Amino acid sequence: xxxxxxxxxxxxxxxxxxxxVFPLLNIGSSSQEFREQEQPWIDQLLFKPARExxxxxxxxxxxxxxxxxxxxxxxxxxxxxxxxxxKIKSVLCSNLLEHLLNKEELCQNxxxxxxxxxxxxxxxxxxxxxxxxxxxxxxxxxxxxxxxLFPDLEIVxxxxxxxxxxxxxxxxxxxxxxxxxxxxxxxPIYQPLRWLDSLRYSLWLFRDISATCIVxxxxxxxxxx
Numbered sequence: 001x002x003x004x005x006x007x008x009x010x011x012x013x014x015x016x017x018x019x020x021v022f023p024l025l026n027i028g029s030s031s032q033e034f035r036e037q038e039q040p041w042i043d044q045l046l047f048k049p050a051r052e053x054x055x056x057x058x059x060x061x062x063x064x065x066x067x068x069x070x071x072x073x074x075x076x077x078x079x080x081x082x083x084x085x086x087k088i089k090s091v092l093c094s095n096l097l098e099h100l101l102n103k104e105e106l107c108q109n110x111x112x113x114x115x116x117x118x119x120x121x122x123x124x125x126x127x128x129x130x131x132x133x134x135x136x137x138x139x140x141x142x143x144x145x146x147x148x149l150f151p152d153l154e155i156v157x158x159x160x161x162x163x164x165x166x167x168x169x170x171x172x173x174x175x176x177x178x179x180x181x182x183x184x185x186x187x188p189i190y191q192p193l194r195w196l197d198s199l200r201y202s203l204w205l206f207r208d209i210s211a212t213c214i215v216x217x218x219x220x221x222x223x224x225x
Contacts, residue, residue: 028099
């Protein structure tokens with residue numbers, strides 16, 4: 001998640017009435033280490049303020065890791081039924097859809113667990129290089145294309161958020177990041193497939209990156225459950 005993307009999300013989440021947002025379900029949350037150390041702005045901007053105010057955030061992921069509250073698959077009916085009992089008010093789905101082959105199914109299931117008047121916060125890359133996690137479908141939608149995946153929800157706001165240059169988008173100082181990338185590119189015999197990924201990624205280092213960010217609200221019952 002880009003710093004600017006996290007800022008946009010935080011501004012929108014905390015500008016709303018907390019009673020309509022929390023408990024918030026963070027889908028594809030990754031680990032506590034990722035949120036607090038690898039990309040520390042995620043926790044600082046999005047989740048630390050909620051903890052300090054006593055608001056409930058539930059982190060869910062497919063992987064069992066430190067900082068994951070619920071382990072489950074949103075394509076699993078039993079897991080969806082479990083979520084339905086947790087009185088979720090809103091959902092955060094950030095940088096997940098580009099890594100899915102069944103994003104239409106997942107988006108339908110996400111819509112089904114949001115209550116009337118609840119919110120959905122969605123972000124995906126817009127201008128960003130290929131990155132495996134473990135796949136990347138290169139789904140890079142604009143605001144309209146992203147919101148169309150959720151026909152039962154109404155768009156509240158949307159923006160293509162600029163993240164500046166890719167080389168400045170990590171927690172690693174740019175010079176060190178550049179040196180690490182150069183060293184990696186000098187070793188093509190080590191994990192050749194990953195090397196090709198690194199080569200493609202390096203071509204973006206000095207290019208501008210951005211993310212598509214939208215806020216949606218459910219104002220009527222889903223047409224399909």
